[in-house]
Amino acid sequence: MSDFEIRTLDTEEHRAVSNLFRETVHMPPSDDAEWVYAARYYQPGGALGAFDPELIGTARLFDAELTVPGGARRPTVGVTSVGVRADRTRRGVLRALMTAQLEDCAARGVVFANLLASEAGIYGRFGYGLATRCRSYRVDARRARLRPDAPAGGDLELLDLDRALEVCPGVYDGLERRPGMMSRPEVLWRLYEMQLRRHTTPAKAVVHHGPGGPDGFAVYHVEGATAHPWTTTLEVSDLFAGSATAYAGLWRFLLGIDLVDRVAAESRPLDDPIELLLADHRSGKVEGISDEHWLRLVDVGEALSARAYGHADPVVVEVTDPLLPGNSGAYLITPDGAGRTDRPAGLRMDVTTLAMIYLGTWTPSALADAGRIEVRDPAAPAAADLLFGTRVAAWSGSYF
Ligand SMILES: CC(C)(COP(=O)(O)OP(=O)(O)OC[C@H]1O[C@@H](n2cnc3c(N)ncnc32)[C@H](O)[C@@H]1OP(=O)(O)O)[C@@H](O)C(=O)NCCC(=O)NCCS
Numbered sequence: 001m002s003d004f005e006i007r008t009l010d011t012e013e014h015r016a017v018s019n020l021f022r023e024t025v026h027m028p029p030s031d032d033a034e035w036v037y038a039a040r041y042y043q044p045g046g047a048l049g050a051f052d053p054e055l056i057g058t059a060r061l062f063d064a065e066l067t068v069p070g071g072a073r074r075p076t077v078g079v080t081s082v083g084v085r086a087d088r089t090r091r092g093v094l095r096a097l098m099t100a101q102l103e104d105c106a107a108r109g110v111v112f113a114n115l116l117a118s119e120a121g122i123y124g125r126f127g128y129g130l131a132t133r134c135r136s137y138r139v140d141a142r143r144a145r146l147r148p149d150a151p152a153g154g155d156l157e158l159l160d161l162d163r164a165l166e167v168c169p170g171v172y173d174g175l176e177r178r179p180g181m182m183s184r185p186e187v188l189w190r191l192y193e194m195q196l197r198r199h200t201t202p203a204k205a206v207v208h209h210g211p212g213g214p215d216g217f218a219v220y221h222v223e224g225a226t227a228h229p230w231t232t233t234l235e236v237s238d239l240f241a242g243s244a245t246a247y248a249g250l251w252r253f254l255l256g257i258d259l260v261d262r263v264a265a266e267s268r269p270l271d272d273p274i275e276l277l278l279a280d281h282r283s284g285k286v287e288g289i290s291d292e293h294w295l296r297l298v299d300v301g302e303a304l305s306a307r308a309y310g311h312a313d314p315v316v317v318e319v320t321d322p323l324l325p326g327n328s329g330a331y332l333i334t335p336d337g338a339g340r341t342d343r344p345a346g347l348r349m350d351v352t353t354l355a356m357i358y359l360g361t362w363t364p365s366a367l368a369d370a371g372r373i374e375v376r377d378p379a380a381p382a383a384a385d386l387l388f389g390t391r392v393a394a395w396s397g398s399y400f
Pocket residue numbers: 024025082083084085088089090091092093094095096116117118119121122125
């Protein structure tokens with residue numbers, strides 16, 4: 001059986017999307033109580049379904065904005081709930097869903113698409129490149145102290161979950177963003193609400209107040225306080241700081257909470273400066289580095305002209321994009337901007353590889369060395385490293 005049709009689903013069909021997706025990732029369906037929250041995580045009109053005639057595959061999205069190097073923000077979509085029923089895989093259903101979704105995004109003027117991948121081998125063929133990475137960090141809270149010269153931090157306000165869900169979205173919206181960070185539309189906060197309400201211990205938020213008002217927050221809950229002898233872990237699900245003072249103030253608070261043995265922060269930026277604040281940097285430990293967001297440049301010309309570049313000689317990059325062929329062509333990248341050109345290419349790459357260098361996470365030289373970029377001008381990789389490099393590590397910090 002290989003005939004199927006793709007169409008946009010109605011809101012009443014979203015629960016079927018959820019059930020199918022959860023089945024493909026080996027999870028039970030949401031019960032009615034969870035669906036009250038889960039349903040709000042669906043953007044109306046954002047879900048595609050494949051039918052043969054039953055629903056056999058889904059992919060959905062929500063609209064947001066992505067911050068690019070230099071600070072500009074452009075429309076992106078967060079892609080999620082991608083799954084194909086186990087008895088209908090490997091016959092092109094995902095390819096049809098991805099193609100329809102990307103063509104729709106291109107027609108709507110969306111510049112990017114972001115996703116988190118269950119497996120590394122799936123999305124490269126559709127033009128998604130691994131564009132941000134993150135690290136998980138554990139701190140021994142019984143032992144850790146901040147250095148005496150670490151910023152003292154400002155006032156802190158502890159909020160319960162209901163209040164946190166009112167306050168934190170506004171604080172997040174006001175913060176300066178790293179390359180790779182997304183706006184968090186209402187639907188995304190509803191996902192986080194569902195996840196935070198699922199914990200058996202109460203989730204809390206702490207908001208940092210700087211001279212100009214709230215400028216950072218952390219959301220956390222504590223696991224393990226069930227039976228003596230306790231070994232408790234404070235799990236940080238969000239930590240965003242608009243200044244070094246807010247960052248130090250939030251960590252000082254988290255490490256000072258009583259009856260906490262460990263603080264675990266997942267999905268932190270690769271250059272997160274926590275160990276620089278610790279008096280003994282060995283009281284904290286990087287537990288691992290992993291994939292974070294995969295990025296698709298839906299409109300390559302707009303994406304390249306939106307970001308800022310470092311100082312180096314101009315480079316011509318020739319891009320191939322079989323799925324959205326309008327993107328294919330040569331682009332001149334200069335410290336002052338980027339645009340289409342007829343000049344001969346210094347570097348040739350596919351749109352997947354371009355996504356890997358776009359936010360500065362991987363260098364063109366490294367990708368050329370790995371055979372993923374064809375070098376036509378030997379001076380081009382080093383120049384492109386400087387042009388595409390960023391001052392801070394790209395990172396999203398938003399999971400979906
Ligand atoms: C991943 C998944 C959606 C793929 O769906 P599918 O309909 O089988 O994919 P298609 O038949 O359209 O395959 C398209 C291409 O991707 C490849 N592919 C599909 N799944 C793959 C996987 N898990 N790993 C590597 N390659 C994969 C196919 O071989 C095919 O390659 P080709 O272009 O060279 O022919 C499906 O296997 C699934 O639901 N998996 C479990 C849930 C999951 O992981 N979802 C993703 C969440 S991020």
